[in-house]
Amino acid sequence: MIDKLEYFIALARERHFARAAEELGISQPTLSAAVRQLEDQLGVVLVNRGSRFQGLTPEGQRVLEWARRIVGDARTMREEMRAARKGLSGHIRLAAIPTTLAMVPRITAPFQEKHPDVTFSVLSTTSLKILSLLENLEIDAGLTYLENEPLGRVTSVPLHVERYHLITARHGPLADRESVTWREVADLSLCLLTSDMQNRRIINSHFAEAGVVVKPTLESNSMIVLFSHVRTGRWCSIMPENVALSFGFHDQISIVSIVDPSPHHIVGLVATHREPFTPLVSALLHEARILAEQAQF
Known part of the structure; x- marks a missing residue:
């Protein structure tokens, strides 16, 4: 059956x-x-x-x-x-929202070092799709926001606090500022994630808090696409600082804090709540909790 x-x-x-x-x-x-x-x-x-x-x-x-x-x-x-016979082995299927992709190696690298017979696949997708994939047993865990929209019956481990920054070319608009307001950012030529992404919905809500509506001139579901357009100097974007730094072009961009408001959002690992967890998911959650301790969550 x-x-x-x-x-x-x-x-x-x-x-x-x-x-x-x-x-x-x-x-x-x-x-x-x-x-x-x-x-x-x-x-x-x-x-x-x-x-x-x-x-x-x-x-x-x-x-x-x-x-x-x-x-x-x-x-x-x-x-x-299988774990009783051979030790921990198999394949872990992960899905991650685009702004958490830079965090994935912080989990997969130490995990794979401890369990070399385990392989990974990583899918970049939306927060809603992650929950659907979990429900349908198509992935083992996901990296997503933990507090903005309903997660359902999952086990979660907070890993990182996401704060938003204006990302602009080194000689681009507002590049010499220490901080900017959401109102000021709304007047720029922006490239942002598509509206099906929770990150975009969060950003839209902060613009709304500041009393403005943003109309980006370019949208994509890929952070790499956004970053490559920022480097041309024609566009600016809004990203968490760790995402911007992960691309490795520090000398070509400026990262400026966005204030008024100055929000933060928690992202972390989620897995469908069940007892017992599979050995692979149990070990993955253990690795995530080690990372959470290092981040002092």
């Missing part, structure tokens, strides 16, 4: 039989048959069907909650048995 539950989770996520089958690496008839068999075993209809997928029934929504729990527990059991 575990395989059928995994198929059902994929179908609920993709909301399309063909796409779900492609993701699973099976044929569409095999997926359809597996879902039918699961319905027969449980004695309920899980999927509203027509000429195409039309959503889950109320019973299907409830089974989806159980499926995530059961599949998650089964994966935890397999990882525990």
Whole structure:
């Protein structure tokens, strides 16, 4: 039944039989048959069907909650048995909001040094997508904001306080200032993250607090794209200081504090709350707590 539950989770996520089958690496008839068999075993209809997928029934929504729990527990059991035989090994899937990407090596590097048989993949995405990926068992943990928008039922470890700065070319607008106000920044030609990013929503709220509305002339979901445009001298951006410094062009940019208001926001590691955690996630949370102690959280 575990395989059928995994198929059902994929179908609920993709909301399309063909796409779900492609993701699973099976044929569409095999997926359809597996879902039918699961319905027969449980004695309920899980999927509203027509000429195409039309959503889950109320019973299907409830089974989806159980499926995530059961599949998650089964994966935890397999990882525990593998760790008992071979020590900690396997693959950790991380997702991170763009402003936390510079922090990722602070966790992955010491972790991999202690556990060389563990590999990582890192995805850059939005805070809302991170929560969705966690819920659907597509990632093991995420790096995101901890206090601005609802996180749901997760275990979190605070790692860093994010403060915002104007990032401008060395001879760009306001580059010689020690601090600037949000009102002053609003008048610049800005390149910012796209509005689906929580960082952008936070920045918009601070402009609103200052009584202004910002209209950037360039948007991107990539911090590298923003930074490369700042270096041309035609644009300025708003970034946490550690992000700006991570690109390594200190002599070409100026980092100016933004005040009035002077907000800060906590970012950290999140993982779906469960007992027990998989050995990999448990070890990752342990590494994050070591980093949190060093940051004096």
